[in-house]
Amino acid sequence: MAAKPSTTIARRARTRAEADFATWLMMAKLGSFDTLPENAQKVLNGYRERLDRMSEIESKTIAVRETYQAYYSDMGGAGDAPEPEPRTPSAEHGDMAVDNVVRFQKPPKPQPARSADRGARPTAPGGRKPIPALLIFAALVAVVVAWKFLTR
Template sequence: MLIARRADTRARADFATWKMMAKLNGASALPQEAQTFLKSYKGLLKQMPETEATEATIKLMYQAYYGEMGGAGTPPELPAQSPVQEKDNVTAFKRPPAPKKAAGRKAMGGTDAKPRLPVALIFASLVVVYVGIQFYLR
């Protein structure tokens, strides 16, 4: 039964991958075995609806994989899985709108004014503190 589950999982994953490759015009790069299964799938599509053709092709692949994986005899029937439903789950990339400088800073709680203390003043005060500590320790 473990071999049967592995074969079924592999058949479903491979079929989904191969079908996507075919949609992206990359079927010629697939192995010969994959191309054969895709041709049989296209033939089944002419005879039955897509979900039935998909399940029939996966069943053929499952039987082939079961034998390859060392299964003896006919492959056992596995519990029926929910039909394969394709969803277009690809989201188009949209660049977020650029924040306006005035509105963006005020929205974050800031203001448009320049920083209060310039860097040179901060550096000078640190030098004074350092010299003061050195003078005090001597």
């Protein structure tokens, strides 16, 4: 009788396989293919060979699945690695692309100041007000002039 697959191990193995493959692919693109471990080079070579026969997404899926199966057994998973459940976009990641391409987002617009705060200077982290650059420059000039005066 086959042992029941561990979903915790499967989830960790799948996450690690996806992250490792993305890292290996980026390192290879940056010219560090020779520094990758032997298993990573083997996975990437298989990925490149499949690109001639199928799309990039299909080749990536197979490469990640192979890595996932190896990680699942290395992490102590019994039997064959279970097929991962298809990921559904969650509410917080609903705008991410299916192919896990990172999209840059613009930072949120600053909130308009309240009428009581208008005219007040912005504060730096820690609650202190920033020192104007002109004041810093004037202080440096004063230090230089004082130094020249005192060394004569």
